[in-house]
Amino acid sequence: xxxxxxxxxxxxxxxxxxxxxxxxxxxxxxxxxxxxxxxxxxxxxxxxxxxxxxxxxxxxxxxxxxxxxxxxxxxxxxxxxxxxxxxxxxxxxxxxxxxxxxxxxxxxxxxxxxxxxxxxxxxxxxxxxxxxxxxxxxxxxxxxxxxxxxxxxxxxxxxxxxxxxxxxxxxxxxxxxxxxxxxxxxxxxxxxxxxxxxxxxxxxxxxxxxxxxxxxxxxxxxxxxxxxxxxxxxxxxxxxxxxxxxxxxxxxxxxx
Amino acid sequence: xxxxxxxxxxxxxxxxxxxxxxxxxxxxxxxxxxxxxxxxxxxxxxxxxxxxxxxxxxxxxxxxxxxxxxxxxxxxxxxxxxxxxxxxxxxxxxxxxxxxxxxxxxxxxxxxxxxxxxxxxxxxxxxxxxxxxxxxxxxxxxxxxxxxxxxxxxxxxxxxxxxxxxxxxxxxxxxxxxxxxxxxxxxxxxxxxxxxxxxxxxxxxxxxxxxxxxxxxxxxxxxxxxxxxxxxxxxxxxxxxxxxxxxxxxxxxxxxxxxxxxxxxxxxxxxx
Numbered sequence: 001x002x003x004x005x006x007x008x009x010x011x012x013x014x015x016x017x018x019x020x021x022x023x024x025x026x027x028x029x030x031x032x033x034x035x036x037x038x039x040x041x042x043x044x045x046x047x048x049x050x051x052x053x054x055x056x057x058x059x060x061x062x063x064x065x066x067x068x069x070x071x072x073x074x075x076x077x078x079x080x081x082x083x084x085x086x087x088x089x090x091x092x093x094x095x096x097x098x099x100x101x102x103x104x105x106x107x108x109x110x111x112x113x114x115x116x117x118x119x120x121x122x123x124x125x126x127x128x129x130x131x132x133x134x135x136x137x138x139x140x141x142x143x144x145x146x147x148x149x150x151x152x153x154x155x156x157x158x159x160x161x162x163x164x165x166x167x168x169x170x171x172x173x174x175x176x177x178x179x180x181x182x183x184x185x186x187x188x189x190x191x192x193x194x195x196x197x198x199x200x201x202x203x204x205x206x207x208x209x210x211x212x213x214x215x216x217x218x219x220x221x222x223x224x225x226x227x228x229x230x231x232x233x234x235x236x237x238x239x240x241x242x243x244x245x246x247x248x249x250x251x252x253x254x255x256x
Numbered sequence: 257x258x259x260x261x262x263x264x265x266x267x268x269x270x271x272x273x274x275x276x277x278x279x280x281x282x283x284x285x286x287x288x289x290x291x292x293x294x295x296x297x298x299x300x301x302x303x304x305x306x307x308x309x310x311x312x313x314x315x316x317x318x319x320x321x322x323x324x325x326x327x328x329x330x331x332x333x334x335x336x337x338x339x340x341x342x343x344x345x346x347x348x349x350x351x352x353x354x355x356x357x358x359x360x361x362x363x364x365x366x367x368x369x370x371x372x373x374x375x376x377x378x379x380x381x382x383x384x385x386x387x388x389x390x391x392x393x394x395x396x397x398x399x400x401x402x403x404x405x406x407x408x409x410x411x412x413x414x415x416x417x418x419x420x421x422x423x424x425x426x427x428x429x430x431x432x433x434x435x436x437x438x439x440x441x442x443x444x445x446x447x448x449x450x451x452x453x454x455x456x457x458x459x460x461x462x463x464x465x466x467x468x469x470x471x472x473x474x475x476x477x478x479x480x481x482x483x484x485x486x487x488x489x490x491x492x493x494x495x496x497x498x499x500x501x502x503x504x505x506x507x508x509x510x511x512x513x514x515x516x517x518x519x520x521x522x523x524x525x526x527x528x
Binding site: 049052053054070073074076078080085086088089090091092095096099100102103109110111133135151155 | 474
């Protein structure tokens with residue numbers, strides 16, 4: 001029987017009295033590659049932060065790797081949205097990446113030479129090693145995104161959570177990134193949140209549509225009904241070949 | 257110019273200036289990068305309530321101020337952690353409340369001829385030996401705490417949510433940080449007074465940030481700038497017979513504007 005690494009049970013979250021998530025239940029199995037899609041303001045980022053233990057739900061229970069989110073801290077890798085970052089901060093690419101080791105660095109949070117070697121390895125993987133001494137503010141948006149990905153990988157996570165990881169990277173790196181994720185997916189669970197469904201096709205093996213409430217399908221198949229509930233407008237699906245390959249046609253009207 | 261530092265009170269002032277510069281540069285850097293200048297101002301001004309309370313209860317003023325500032329800092333931490341959006345209003349209220357309470361308590365403590373100005377604008381030339389010992393202790397405490405928790409403070413300052421996801425107790429760190437701010441502010445009250453505290457906490461890191469590529473470097477440069485501003489200010493205040501706190505701040509302000517103009521000029525000429 002497959003093991004659930006993330007279990008959300010009837011989770012609700014409110015910002016002041018404004019509901020963000022309602023009764024969200026979700027089970028993510030080990031080595032799943034889940035995409036959570038939904039329009040802006042649908043609660044995708046909130047859901048990730050609940051799994052990370054950054055936010056606590058008003059109702060419902062959260063289990064990550066069989067523990068509470070704060071107990072599981074350090075076992076998760078997190079790539080936040082680039083826009084949330086303090087860009088004027090005096091910190092180098094290398095020091096940002098090393099931050100990924102904090103969850104593993106023990107109580108005194110000191111970095112060892114192994115930590116530094118690992119930081120080098122992940123920076124090379126995303127092609128940013130040559131920029132290691134550059135201040136984070138002097139990078140382009142796409143380069144910064146790569147560093148954030150390196151930082152998450154540096155945690156050697158059991159679960160990788162990514163919030164719009166391809167928002168500002170170019171197409172070439174996008175493909176490279178998805179191949180890298182595919183490779184990582186052999187050993188770890190990946191959850192990607194995105195409002196752009198097109199970039200996800202071909203890599204994921206399950207999809208959840210979120211718009212306050214969650215519509216989940218464990219085979220990477222998106223039904224018209226699910227998308228309609230999430231986006232309030234029809235989105236066509238074209239499936240060719242076997243599961244999990246899905247190509248989603250871009251829909252004509254923008255989501256409101 | 258060394259003649260200025262011959263008298264005993266000037267040597268104490270010099271020592272006090274150097275000791276506070278250390279804490280001020282380190283804590284000031286954390287204040288600036290965490291954008292909690294307003295909270296720091298709130299703690300400094302609310303501390304006046306503690307000074308009033310100390311006069312009322314007839315205990316040493318700085319001890320009263322320290323206790324009161326620590327309590328204020330803990331309340332402000334709790335409020336900020338609970339609701340960031342509303343925190344500035346609460347800080348503003350506590351700022352005014354503390355000062356008002358201080359003034360009323362001093363009114364009620366009749367028989368005392370309190371020199372209010374020395375707490376508002378500092379009196380570095382009247383620093384007693386006991387205060388210097390306290391400053392040295394605070395220095396050592398802050399160096400140990402920030403040294404031990406440097407990577408955690410760096411993570412908190414750069415990306416609080418990521419730090420939480422890495423299992424760092426951001427809430428505890430925040431209480432510790434605001435507690436250290438409270439103690440630093442009390443030390444600085446002696447030097448420049450509670451009204452001018454913010455300038456000495458924020459101007460050196462603001463200048464340092466332009467040249468530094470790491471938080472550590474920013475702290476070191478800020479400590480150095482703090483020493484420079486205090487010593488030059490002290491010298492001017494002695495030779496020109498001006499209020500010491502205000503003179504120190506004026507020196508810092510001149511460097512501040514010079515750094516802004518320098519930055520502006522550099523961008524203008526490199527762009528042209």
